Amino acid sequence: MDHQFTEDDRRFRQDVRAWLADNAPTEPRPDDGPAIRAFDLAWQKRQYAGGWAGVSWPSEYGGRGLSLIRQMIWFEECGRRGTPPLGSLSVALNHAGPTLIMLGTEAQKAFHLPRILRGEDVWCQGFSEPGAGSDLAGLRTRGVIDGDHLLVSGQKIWTSHAHLARFQELLVRTDPDAPRHAGLTWIICDMTAPGVTVRPIRTMVGSHHYCEVFYDNVRIPLTHVVGEVNGGWSVAMATLSFERGPGLITSQMALARQVADLIALAGGLPDPMGEGTMLQDDAVRGRLAQLNAEVAALRSMTRMAVSRGLRQAAPGAETSLPALYYAELAQRVQQAAIEVLGPAILEREGWSEAWTHEYLRAFMDTIAGGASEIRRNIIAERLLGLPR
Amino acid sequence: MDLLPDAEQEQIADSVAAFLRAQAPAARLLERDRPHASAERGLWPRYAALGWFGMGLAEDLGGVGYGPAEEALLYREIGRTLASPNILAARLAAEVAGRTGQPDVGQSLLAGDITAAVANPTGRCRLGPRCSGRFQVLDADPDGRVVAWNDDGVAVLQLNQFKIVRSIPSLDAGVSLAVGELEDATPSAWISAQEAPLPAFAMVMVAAMACGVAEAAAASALDYVKFRQQFGRPIGSFQAIKHHCANMALANEAAWAQTVMATLSLDDDTATRNFETAAAKFVSTEAANLCAALNVQLHGGLGYAAECDAHLYVKRARLLEQLGGARRAHRDKLMSFPMTA
Numbered sequence: 001m002d003h004q005f006t007e008d009d010r011r012f013r014q015d016v017r018a019w020l021a022d023n024a025p026t027e028p029r030p031d032d033g034p035a036i037r038a039f040d041l042a043w044q045k046r047q048y049a050g051g052w053a054g055v056s057w058p059s060e061y062g063g064r065g066l067s068l069i070r071q072m073i074w075f076e077e078c079g080r081r082g083t084p085p086l087g088s089l090s091v092a093l094n095h096a097g098p099t100l101i102m103l104g105t106e107a108q109k110a111f112h113l114p115r116i117l118r119g120e121d122v123w124c125q126g127f128s129e130p131g132a133g134s135d136l137a138g139l140r141t142r143g144v145i146d147g148d149h150l151l152v153s154g155q156k157i158w159t160s161h162a163h164l165a166r167f168q169e170l171l172v173r174t175d176p177d178a179p180r181h182a183g184l185t186w187i188i189c190d191m192t193a194p195g196v197t198v199r200p201i202r203t204m205v206g207s208h209h210y211c212e213v214f215y216d217n218v219r220i221p222l223t224h225v226v227g228e229v230n231g232g233w234s235v236a237m238a239t240l241s242f243e244r245g246p247g248l249i250t251s252q253m254a255l256a257r258q259v260a261d262l263i264a265l266a267g268g269l270p271d272p273m274g275e276g277t278m279l280q281d282d283a284v285r286g287r288l289a290q291l292n293a294e295v296a297a298l299r300s301m302t303r304m305a306v307s308r309g310l311r312q313a314a315p316g317a318e319t320s321l322p323a324l325y326y327a328e329l330a331q332r333v334q335q336a337a338i339e340v341l342g343p344a345i346l347e348r349e350g351w352s353e354a355w356t357h358e359y360l361r362a363f364m365d366t367i368a369g370g371a372s373e374i375r376r377n378i379i380a381e382r383l384l385g386l387p388r
Numbered sequence: 389m390d391l392l393p394d395a396e397q398e399q400i401a402d403s404v405a406a407f408l409r410a411q412a413p414a415a416r417l418l419e420r421d422r423p424h425a426s427a428e429r430g431l432w433p434r435y436a437a438l439g440w441f442g443m444g445l446a447e448d449l450g451g452v453g454y455g456p457a458e459e460a461l462l463y464r465e466i467g468r469t470l471a472s473p474n475i476l477a478a479r480l481a482a483e484v485a486g487r488t489g490q491p492d493v494g495q496s497l498l499a500g501d502i503t504a505a506v507a508n509p510t511g512r513c514r515l516g517p518r519c520s521g522r523f524q525v526l527d528a529d530p531d532g533r534v535v536a537w538n539d540d541g542v543a544v545l546q547l548n549q550f551k552i553v554r555s556i557p558s559l560d561a562g563v564s565l566a567v568g569e570l571e572d573a574t575p576s577a578w579i580s581a582q583e584a585p586l587p588a589f590a591m592v593m594v595a596a597m598a599c600g601v602a603e604a605a606a607a608s609a610l611d612y613v614k615f616r617q618q619f620g621r622p623i624g625s626f627q628a629i630k631h632h633c634a635n636m637a638l639a640n641e642a643a644w645a646q647t648v649m650a651t652l653s654l655d656d657d658t659a660t661r662n663f664e665t666a667a668a669k670f671v672s673t674e675a676a677n678l679c680a681a682l683n684v685q686l687h688g689g690l691g692y693a694a695e696c697d698a699h700l701y702v703k704r705a706r707l708l709e710q711l712g713g714a715r716r717a718h719r720d721k722l723m724s725f726p727m728t729a
Contacts, residue, residue: 003649003653256727297643300648303645321638380624383637
């Protein structure tokens with residue numbers, strides 16, 4: 001057991017820190033519309049130019065090919081610097097890219113991987129449907145083979161950044177007679193193809209994050225299938241497994257900084273019910289101390305997960321633990337912020353707007369990428385061995 | 389950076405666990421209506437023979453020469469079978485005696501010839517070259533040493549220095565409780581936190597014991613829900629039960645990961661050490677309280693019965709929570725997370 005980094009890794013951290021100090025965007029990330037895409041792609045291009053694109057991708061595919069520990073250091077330093085989230089590029093960098101590297105054809109890899117790394121394309125994920133959310137295998141969007149094409153009709157929903165995306169990892173049913181998991185196909189859909197209609201959905205935050213996507217006889221070449229026709233379920237499971245890497249660290253660090261900001265804020269805000277500041281209030285102080293203990297524990301859980309990763313070939317069900325802990329802690333932080341802010345939380349302008357925005361945004365954390373209830377089932381069944 | 393134990397550390401943890409499972413399983417405490425300090429003391433020479441009191445002490449202090457990482461693994465197992473928290477008192481007393489020019493006392497403590505008892509302050513106390521305050525002494529032994537610590541340091545005293553020692557029924561029947569007061573008493577040995585960060589060490593070892601309690605309670609609950617049948621199926625197949633079990637696993641992962649980080653941070657700067665250990669104490673006692681309570685709940689009517697061992701974990705969790713001060717006592721250390729600086 002050792003929490004120290006090697007001399008080489010410490011020097012690497014200094015390099016990362018220095019590069020980020022010179023290159024991380026200082027302007028705020030836009031909150032809505034195509035400006036998000038422009039911002040995210042520009043930041044990706046800058047990372048590519050600096051040789052920092054694809055830190056977790058193997059170097060033979062143009063990535064930086066960092067060890068797990070150095071990926072962690074990279075993401076920690078991004079978090080410390082407060083770099084923008086992966087945002088609209090998270091599907092490309094964390095899902096589609098790794099899936100193609102593992103299961104894509106040479107042609108698919110040669111075309112897409114450099115474009116993703118260079119910051120040319122936004123990707124989105126076409127998995128969930130109105131009738132298939134947590135129960136993903138119940139999806140009904142049809143893909144019918146027509147010569148050397150797949151003809152796709154149906155609907156996807158809750159598709160993050162579909163309105164900004166050029167490509168989509170699309171999961172469709174190609175064999176309706178096969179058992180539920182056996183008749184699916186994972187295919188790369190060009191979002192500019194005729195027959196694709198995207199309708200952004202306004203979220204409770206007030207801006208547009210996810211969309212409905214409609215497919216009306218969309219023709220997709222069969223060469224865009226990743227894996228086998230009707231073999232899409234295992235491809236999709238591989239895709240989802242990439243989600244739980246050290247990439248979460250940047251958000252965790254952002255959360256830790258939010259708690260620090262909240263403590264500083266509480267130290268300056270007069271207590272409307274008393275003489276001192278909000279931070280001198282017994283209940284507030286206890287709550288903020290608890291949150292700091294929990295963000296520290298989350299950091300430790302992630303390091304524990306990386307320690308396991310150093311010994312395992314493939315991540316196990318333990319990776320659900322920090323993901324779930326993060327999601328629920330993020331919401332506890334926002335609830336504490338409301339207690340500190342008081343009525344200011346109701347005013348959506350000025351200094352308090354960032355807190356109001358975060359409060360609303362964090363509702364997504366326990367839903368997207370697997371609802372907390374589903375994550376708990378996974379922990380109970382796969383980690384603890386409880387019967388299904 | 390690797391928070392998992394290496395092969396040798398795993399071997400240490402396994403051998404400790406095997407000994408405690410055979411010689412001091414938690415269920416031993418079910419046979420007692422009232423605490424019997426002597427029963428726990430019977431194990432003392434065995435602990436000494438296994439080198440537990442001196443596991444983390446340097447060889448020039450008569451120790452085995454391992455460090456806090458190995459000791460955290462030891463105390464986690466001690467917590468798991470609800471073995472005596474006084475093992476920690478003996479370990480602290482041996483180091484304090486050894487470092488203050490009393491090698492004979494240190495040796496006797498390490499050999500198990502003298503016992504030591506935790507004296508936990510019940511409120512504000514003064515510890516230093518002179519000691520005052522009200523304390524709860526666990527399994528007090530008139531011939532043994534008594535160890536008290538707070539953020540200022542660790543003091544080693546004798547039981548007869550306490551005024552009016554009174555036995556009081558103990559919530560945790562695994563230890564007997566005596567309450568006594570010190571008035572300007574001179575400890576036989578004293579080490580300040582500046583000289584050696586022993587209070588932080590003690591806090592993280594209490595956290596390790598709490599992790600053990602939490603994991604044992606969760607394991608007991610998990611075994612039971614896999615076994616217990618209702619409506620024609622194991623109750624562990626029901627989602628409400630599964631989610632309780634997942635919550636326990638989540639709390640325990642947080643608790644142990646943070647306890648390991650805190651253990652390894654004992655060599656770091658003071659602010660980091662104080663923050664990490666306070667965070668470990670916080671999340672580990674939360675986990676212990678949660679798992680112990682859910683273990684009772686998931687055992688249903690049986691869980692409420694004295695004959696079931698579930699209540700033992702509830703009570704030990706509350707004891708460990710109070711040792712060295714509960715959450716309010718340490719929250720000022722938690723106001724700044726060094727990582728975000």
